Amino acid sequence: MARRYDSRTTIFSPEGRLYQVEYAMEAISHAGTVIGILSKDGIVLAAERQATSNLLEQSIGSEKIYDMNDNVVAGVAGLTADANILINQSRLIAQRYLQRYDSPIPVEQLVRRLCDLKQGYTQFGGLRPFGVSFLCAGWDSAHGFQLYQSDPAGNYSSWKAACIGENSGNAQSILKQEYKDDSKEDEQANVAGASMSMDDAMRLTCMVLSKTIDTAKLTNEKLEFATITLKAGKPHIHVYSPEEIDGVLSKNESVIKPSDS
Amino acid sequence: MSIMEMNGSAIVAMVGKNCVAIATDKRLGQQALTVDMGFEKVFPVTDSMYIGLAGLATDVKTLRDRFRMRVNLYKHREERTIEPGTFANLVSHTLYERRFGPYFVEPVIAGLDKNQQPFICNMDLIGNINYAKDFVVCGTASDNLFGMCESLWEPDLGPEDLFEMVSQALLNAVDRDAMSGWGAVVHIITPDGTITRELKGRMD
Numbered sequence: 199m200a201r202r203y204d205s206r207t208t209i210f211s212p213e214g215r216l217y218q219v220e221y222a223m224e225a226i227s228h229a230g231t232v233i234g235i236l237s238k239d240g241i242v243l244a245a246e247r248q249a250t251s252n253l254l255e256q257s258i259g260s261e262k263i264y265d266m267n268d269n270v271v272a273g274v275a276g277l278t279a280d281a282n283i284l285i286n287q288s289r290l291i292a293q294r295y296l297q298r299y300d301s302p303i304p305v306e307q308l309v310r311r312l313c314d315l316k317q318g319y320t321q322f323g324g325l326r327p328f329g330v331s332f333l334c335a336g337w338d339s340a341h342g343f344q345l346y347q348s349d350p351a352g353n354y355s356s357w358k359a360a361c362i363g364e365n366s367g368n369a370q371s372i373l374k375q376e377y378k379d380d381s382k383e384d385e386q387a388n389v390a391g392a393s394m395s396m397d398d399a400m401r402l403t404c405m406v407l408s409k410t411i412d413t414a415k416l417t418n419e420k421l422e423f424a425t426i427t428l429k430a431g432k433p434h435i436h437v438y439s440p441e442e443i444d445g446v447l448s449k450n451e452s453v454i455k456p457s458d459s
Numbered sequence: 460m461s462i463m464e465m466n467g468s469a470i471v472a473m474v475g476k477n478c479v480a481i482a483t484d485k486r487l488g489q490q491a492l493t494v495d496m497g498f499e500k501v502f503p504v505t506d507s508m509y510i511g512l513a514g515l516a517t518d519v520k521t522l523r524d525r526f527r528m529r530v531n532l533y534k535h536r537e538e539r540t541i542e543p544g545t546f547a548n549l550v551s552h553t554l555y556e557r558r559f560g561p562y563f564v565e566p567v568i569a570g571l572d573k574n575q576q577p578f579i580c581n582m583d584l585i586g587n588i589n590y591a592k593d594f595v596v597c598g599t600a601s602d603n604l605f606g607m608c609e610s611l612w613e614p615d616l617g618p619e620d621l622f623e624m625v626s627q628a629l630l631n632a633v634d635r636d637a638m639s640g641w642g643a644v645v646h647i648i649t650p651d652g653t654i655t656r657e658l659k660g661r662m663d
Binding site: 264265266267268286289290293294296297300 | 531
């Protein structure tokens with residue numbers, strides 16, 4: 199019965215569902231995990247690389263984490279080829295905004311423009327949706343550090359901690375339990391409500407990664423790591439080198455679940 | 460009156476020993492009327508490269524925004540900063556795209572490449588690149604600057620000597636040009652960083 203309503207993206211099923219969009223989300227649930235955690239000093243993004251072979255030349259280029267702009271870095275889950283198109287578009291969107299207004303694009307506006315693009319593929323043209331979800335971590339002067347999750351339907355929402363890709367449900371429930379947020383909303387009216395420090399956020403990231411990634415051991419070949427913080431009042435994106443990832447893993451050894459031999 | 464002489468400018472770039480200098484005046488005028496004495500005409504492109512834009516002020520601002528956009532896209536896509544030679548080609552291409560309705564600017568580029576070698580060049584308004592080994596000049600005071608640089612320039616000057624020379628060349632050239640002057644900004648780009656100094660000359 200569902201068969202009749204899933205070959206075209208631009209129609210609803212009788213139950214009010216868009217099957218192509220749901221199938222896209224299904225594709226994403228098989229992709230490598232990406233976790234993002236907001237802290238008061240910045241945001242941590244960590245991702246699992248799925249394609250590993252010792253023939254792969256991994257030191258050049260990222261598979262999961264990309265700069266969209268000087269103030270936004272994104273983690274990607276889903277079809278990498280689709281993601282490349284969207285990353286390129288988002289870079290153009292950010293630069294055109296800078297050229298027009300002489301000021302960096304606010305994070306939410308960039309995410310919204312990207313989501314409007316994705317939404318178009320669920321309503322017009324008969325083309326399939328993009329099979330990509332993003333976790334966008336950014337900073338702007340209006341709202342400070344923000345973490346947004348967006349899906350193939352073009353929905354987006356702001357999170358303190360989020361996870362996309364494989365085992366994301368599992369990771370999300372661990373994050374819900376473990377994320378410490380003691381901030382009171384009335385005290386921090388303008389700043390995203392987070393009271394964790396960056397070190398705590400890194401620690402929590404390592405813990406969640408070790409519980410959701412099903413390889414035996416976390417190594418720098420399997421992971422990509424990035425942070426966005428403030429340096430001298432300006433946003434600073436740092437994508438970690440393999441040696442730096444080793445440093446993070448050894449510093450947080452205590453929370454990384456030991457491999458079952 | 461040519462459109463290139465509407466606002467007035469004087470820009471010079473020179474090669475030294477493991478360093479380059481780029482200097483500009485600060486006047487913005489509307490023919491004889493002086494409107495601004497602090498108008499920025501030289502802009503950083505990367506940590507070790509500057510571009511100076513002489514000519515119509517509105518095109519100076521617009522092109523600065525366009526080049527910033529293109530350099531940022533290059534940085535994000537290629538994951539490295541753009542080299543001076545490559546940037547010069549980018550500027551040339553951008554200008555030639557408007558071959559039959561050009562931007563009324565003449566750019567000057569000065570920087571150090573990834574091997575810390577000095578690089579300077581300038582272009583006409585439709586993007587013909589002139590790669591020079593000694594100095595390049597642009598603007599309403601360009602004839603005066605040619606004379607000053609030709610007599611003052613010598614090779615292999617260190618950053619301090621280069622600064623003195625560039626300053627003398629620029630200040631004396633703009634003194635003989637009604638359309639440029641009102642102070643100067645000099646950037647000396649070295650492998651250890653860029654030193655920026657402001658000069659006060661004849662304020663007329």
